[in-house]
Amino acid sequence: MAKSFNEITFKYKTNFIDRVSFFVSIFLISTIGLSIFSLLNSGFRSEDAFLTNEDIFEIIKFTFVQSFFSVFLSLLLGFLGAKILFDIKSVLFKKIVISLTSIAFVLPTVVACIGLIKVWGGDGILHLIRLTLNLNKNELTLYGLFGILLAHVFFNAPLFLRVFYNCFQIIPVNYLKNAKQFNITGIRFFKLIEWPFIKETLPLLCGVVFLQCFTSFSLILMLGGGPSATTLEVAIYTAVRYDFDLKSAAVLASFQLFICLIVILFLDLFSSNKISNLQIKTNHLNYNLYKKNTFKNNIQKFIILLAYFLIIILPLIALVVSGLSLKIFEILKNQNTYIVFLNSILIAIISSFITVSISWFISETRANIVMKYDNTFKDILIKKFINLSIMLYLAVPAIVLGTGLFILLKGFVSYNYFPILILIFSNVMLCLPFSVNIIQSHSIYLRRKHDKLCSSLGLRGWNRFIIIDFPAMKNVFGLSLGLCACLSLGDLSVIALFGSQNFQTIPWLIFQYMSTYRINEAASVSCLLVITCYLFFIFFSKMLGSKHVNN
Amino acid sequence: MLIIENLEFSWPTKEKFQFNFSVKEGEIVTLEGPSGIGKTTLVNLIAGFLQPEKGEIYWHKERIDFLDPVERPVSTIFQTDNLFEHLSCFQNVSLASSSDGKISNSRVEQINNYFLEMGIRNLQSRFPGEISGGQQARVSIVRALLANKPILLLDEPVSSLDERTRFETLEVIKKTALKYNLTLIIVSHQKEDRKFLNARQIRLY
Numbered sequence: 001m002a003k004s005f006n007e008i009t010f011k012y013k014t015n016f017i018d019r020v021s022f023f024v025s026i027f028l029i030s031t032i033g034l035s036i037f038s039l040l041n042s043g044f045r046s047e048d049a050f051l052t053n054e055d056i057f058e059i060i061k062f063t064f065v066q067s068f069f070s071v072f073l074s075l076l077l078g079f080l081g082a083k084i085l086f087d088i089k090s091v092l093f094k095k096i097v098i099s100l101t102s103i104a105f106v107l108p109t110v111v112a113c114i115g116l117i118k119v120w121g122g123d124g125i126l127h128l129i130r131l132t133l134n135l136n137k138n139e140l141t142l143y144g145l146f147g148i149l150l151a152h153v154f155f156n157a158p159l160f161l162r163v164f165y166n167c168f169q170i171i172p173v174n175y176l177k178n179a180k181q182f183n184i185t186g187i188r189f190f191k192l193i194e195w196p197f198i199k200e201t202l203p204l205l206c207g208v209v210f211l212q213c214f215t216s217f218s219l220i221l222m223l224g225g226g227p228s229a230t231t232l233e234v235a236i237y238t239a240v241r242y243d244f245d246l247k248s249a250a251v252l253a254s255f256q257l258f259i260c261l262i263v264i265l266f267l268d269l270f271s272s273n274k275i276s277n278l279q280i281k282t283n284h285l286n287y288n289l290y291k292k293n294t295f296k297n298n299i300q301k302f303i304i305l306l307a308y309f310l311i312i313i314l315p316l317i318a319l320v321v322s323g324l325s326l327k328i329f330e331i332l333k334n335q336n337t338y339i340v341f342l343n344s345i346l347i348a349i350i351s352s353f354i355t356v357s358i359s360w361f362i363s364e365t366r367a368n369i370v371m372k373y374d375n376t377f378k379d380i381l382i383k384k385f386i387n388l389s390i391m392l393y394l395a396v397p398a399i400v401l402g403t404g405l406f407i408l409l410k411g412f413v414s415y416n417y418f419p420i421l422i423l424i425f426s427n428v429m430l431c432l433p434f435s436v437n438i439i440q441s442h443s444i445y446l447r448r449k450h451d452k453l454c455s456s457l458g459l460r461g462w463n464r465f466i467i468i469d470f471p472a473m474k475n476v477f478g479l480s481l482g483l484c485a486c487l488s489l490g491d492l493s494v495i496a497l498f499g500s501q502n503f504q505t506i507p508w509l510i511f512q513y514m515s516t517y518r519i520n521e522a523a524s525v526s527c528l529l530v531i532t533c534y535l536f537f538i539f540f541s542k543m544l545g546s547k548h549v550n551n
Numbered sequence: 552m553l554i555i556e557n558l559e560f561s562w563p564t565k566e567k568f569q570f571n572f573s574v575k576e577g578e579i580v581t582l583e584g585p586s587g588i589g590k591t592t593l594v595n596l597i598a599g600f601l602q603p604e605k606g607e608i609y610w611h612k613e614r615i616d617f618l619d620p621v622e623r624p625v626s627t628i629f630q631t632d633n634l635f636e637h638l639s640c641f642q643n644v645s646l647a648s649s650s651d652g653k654i655s656n657s658r659v660e661q662i663n664n665y666f667l668e669m670g671i672r673n674l675q676s677r678f679p680g681e682i683s684g685g686q687q688a689r690v691s692i693v694r695a696l697l698a699n700k701p702i703l704l705l706d707e708p709v710s711s712l713d714e715r716t717r718f719e720t721l722e723v724i725k726k727t728a729l730k731y732n733l734t735l736i737i738v739s740h741q742k743e744d745r746k747f748l749n750a751r752q753i754r755l756y
Contacts, residue, residue, distance in 0.1 A: 172632035177600050182646045182698070183621035192646075196637045 016461075021365035022382065024358050025389035028429065032396050035404025036257065042407050043250020051239065051248040055227075060255055063231040066145060066220075067213040070152035071206055077153060077311075078160020079198075080304045085161065086168045098165075101158035104312060106483065106533060108490020110507045110514075111526040112154055113222040115315030117142065117519060118322050120150060125318060126310075147223035152216065153311055156209045163205055167197045207267040211260060211394050218492035218507070222514060232256040237399045241497055246403075253400045260395030268387070323527030327520045331528070337509075341532065344489055344505040347420065348536070351427035352484035355435050356477055358428065362386055363440035367447050390436055393429035398493035401426060419498035423505070426494040431484040438483070442476045478544030482537035489533055506532070552576060553597075553702060553734060558606035558616075560589075560596055568592055570606070572753050576701070579728055579735040581745045584755035590738045593755070594706045597736070598627045610702070626695035630707040633691040634679040640666075640690045641675040647698040658697075665693040669723060685716035692727055703728065705737040709744070721747050 051059075085097055104112075119125050120142045142150070171193060178184075179193050217233045224230050230238070232252050239249040331337050365386060369379045393401075402422050409418065446469065454464055470477075492507035499508035506529045513522035553574040561567040568589035574580050582590045595601040597608060599620035608616040610624050620627075626647075634643045641662065648658045666672045669689040674682055682690070688708055695703055705724065709717040725748050728735040739745065745752055 174629040174632035175635065177595075177598070177620070177627065177629065178633070178635070178646070180600060180620040181598065181625075181627055183619075184646065192635060192638070196635075 017361055017364045018368065021361045021386060024361060025386050028389040029392060031405070031425065032392050032401060034408055035401050036253070036396065037404070038408040039246070039253060039400050039404035040250045043246040046247040049247040049251070050243050050245045051251070056251060056255070059230060059232055059235045059252065062229060063214060066148050066231065067210050069149055070156065070213040071210050073149060074153050074156035074209060075160050075206065077157040077304070077307060079164050081157065081161040081308060082164035082168060084301050084304055085165050098162070100313060101162050103316065104155055104158040106486045106537070108507060108529060108533070109155070109218045110222065110490065110492050110510045111319065111530055112151060112315065113219060114510070114514070114519065114523050114526045115319035116147065116150055116154060116223070118318035118523065119310070119315045120147070125314065143223055144229040148220055148229065150311060151219040151223055152213050154315065156212070158312065159209065160205065163201055164198055167201060168194065171197050204267060204270045207263055207270070211263050214263070215256070215260065215394065215397065217398060218496070221492070221496065222511065233397045233399065236397050237496060240399060240403050249400070249403065253397055256397055257395055264391055264395055319523055319526060322520060323523040325520060325524065328524040328527065331521060331524045340504045340506055340509050343503070345532070347423055347427065347505065348485045348488035351424050351431065351488040352481045354424065355428045355431040355484045356480050359432060359435035359439045359480065362390065362436050363443045366440055367443045370444055371447055390432050394433070398426055399497055402494040402497045419495070419503050422498065423494055427488040427491060430491060431487050434487070435480045435484055438480045439473070439476055442473060446472050474544040478541045481544070482540040485536040485540065486533040489529060489536070552611065554609040555597070556607045556609065558596060558608065559604045560592060560601060561604065574734055574736060576734055577732045579725070579737070579748050579750040580753050581748065581750045582736060582738045582753050582755065583740070583745070588755045590755060591706055594627065594704050594736070594738060598625050598704055599623050624700050625702045625704055626698045626700040627704040627706065628688070628691045628695055628708050630710060634687055636679050639676050639678055640682070643679070643690060644694045644697060647694045662693070662697065665696055669693055683716070684712050685720050688712070688720045689723060692723060696727065696731065702734045702736065705735070707738050707740070710740065718747060724748070
């Protein structure tokens with residue numbers, strides 16, 4: 001029987017690439033699985049635990065409460081912000097807002113914390129204003145639930161804004177005209193016009209943000225404010241690092257894994273080809289309907305924009321102002337700073353290249369499956385398995401991974417190299433979902449565009465990669481490398497467990513300055529970190545970018 | 552009479568339009584002219600979706616250009632996306648009767664009668680994606696009738712239909728306009744449409 005074109009086209013690539021992806025996925029899942037097993041095994045064998053059942057219940061309750069309110073507040077502010085952005089006519093304003101929201105995506109969490117402390121902290125701008133105006137009666141403490149919510153809104157409101165704004169942009173303009181001619185406003189406008197365009201994306205988006213807030217570590221570590229405001233992830237860290245209470249750590253990790261896996265399974269229900277909805281577009285609506293600006297409208301807009309200014313923009317400004325002070329010269333004179341930066345940069349480069357290489361293999365395998373007309377049960381299983389390997393790290397606490405691997409590899413790997421290896425592994429796992437998402441959509445696009453032509457020209461395998469795929473994907477690789485480098489440079493998770501005077505990274509150094517209340521030094525190092533991230537991003541984009549390739 | 556007096560509008564691309572004309576009550580006119588000349592812009596200005604920079608619009612000597620779309624004596628039917636995909640035809644039509652979704656028994660009867668008149672009685676519970684382009688146009692006409700406005704603006708309502716359906720839909724539009732004494736302003740690229748509707752041409756240059 002003659003083979004269909006579909007089969008002939010894919011045959012040249014699937015074997016090798018699919019095998020590599022499959023083995024990489026097995027490696028990732030088994031490494032994480034073994035690390036969890038080794039911690040749980042050691043933990044449940046231990047006899048004494050410092051944490052009581054009530055303590056654990058309180059920690060779980062707080063983790064849920066802060067995650068729920070973080071999602072709710074981010075969603076609310078993101079939605080209202082997107083509505084304003086959609087209504088405002090100025091293209092320049094839209095561009096500025098979108099650029100600012102992009103900063104929040106790539107800004108390291110430790111850096112954002114410094115910015116928030118500079119505005120909302122005890123010696124922050126708002127505190128000084130309150131003192132000046134004699135309004136210091138009901139003082140809000142940043143450290144605790146309030147600070148955690150602020151920080152989560154800082155990172156997630158821009159994400160909601162961007163996704164909702166994209167959703168609003170695809171509302172047909174005639175729907176909006178109909179709404180105007182039939183006076184559909186308020187809650188009815190939301191139900192009839194906006195809801196149908198956001199409802200598809202909402203569960204997945206809320207789920208991902210919930211998971212991020214639920215497993216949030218560095219923000220809680222820096223802004224949590226002690227045992228009364230701690231999450232599962234930070235409680236595991238405290239149990240391991242300060243008390244070496246492996247039993248409590250194992251119990252907490254079990255709860256976290258169980259809850260997060262349920263959320264991941266829930267996300268999987270909504271993930272069928274919806275992931276592309278989360279990708280960021282920067283199109284601008286070139287058609288604005290006339291809208292009367294009433295006093296009430298203007299007041300509403302002012303309040304929302306003020307909230308954005310105080311939560312997102314002012315912390316960024318405060319960070320730059322305080323970071324670029326004379327302290328920066330002291331930091332630059334210190335030789336240790338260069339060693340720390342070199343450590344971080346090397347680890348970030350290695351992690352980024354490994355991540356992008358793995359991402360390409362996984363993306364190609366997923367593209368193979370997506371582009372087949374009829375997927376077999378085996379295809380679906382492989383896809384689910386690969387998805388699990390990418391998403392698993394969202395559920396697994398970095399501290400569990402680090403501790404588990406430490407117990408597992410103790411005696412096999414020298415402690416001198418261990419933190420570096422585990423840091424690279426955790427960076428790769430952290431960056432994989434983003435990198436795969438960026439590369440995969442372009443990979444599918446190129447496959448659809450080039451497969452038939454390459455088949456007819458006999459281009460296959462390595463030749464095809466060098467001549468066709470790599471040049472066409474250079475920009476995407478560059479973007480992905482840049483993003484991975486930024487994420488790796490700023491991550492304070494596993495390093496919190498293994499950081500010491502002998503081995504430090506930039507986020508660890510910032511955390512150390514903060515722990516000793518040297519906020520200005522922390523702000524200066526944060527500024528240097530942001531500059532390093534920016535240079536990395538530009539370097540990779542320019543190094544691999546091509547003006548002849550349209551992405 | 553609808554009077555468009557020295558109406559000016561310009562897009563950010565500096566493309567500037569100026570309009571001057573009048574239409575008698577119950578008259579049928581076609582707006583014609585090459586692409587980019589401002590036909591749709593004019594429809595949007597009359598309907599209130601765009602605000603003119605200068606000039607006035609009068610209906611029966613009353614100025615209407617500062618009114619919101621819902622307050623203007625105008626119903627508009629567009630070329631595409633007239634009906635909300637996620638609402639049934641009945642729900643789509645009922646929006647013209649009440650924006651909060653509540654609808655009286657007498658209005659339900661009126662909707663039934665209009666559906667019957669348009670020959671689409673059995674389509675009330677269907678969704679827009681389940682019916683043809685011509686049927687969608689008829690549902691839009693029912694909604695426009697229910698809004699009870701004396702001016703009906705149609706922005707290329709039949710251009711995406713095949714020839715037979717196009718003339719069937721135009722026939723419905725013409726009959727409806729004559730029966731309910733509607734002032735009809737229709738954007739069209741086809742000379743045949745004007746002849747078929749027995750309309751006066753307003754050509755934009």
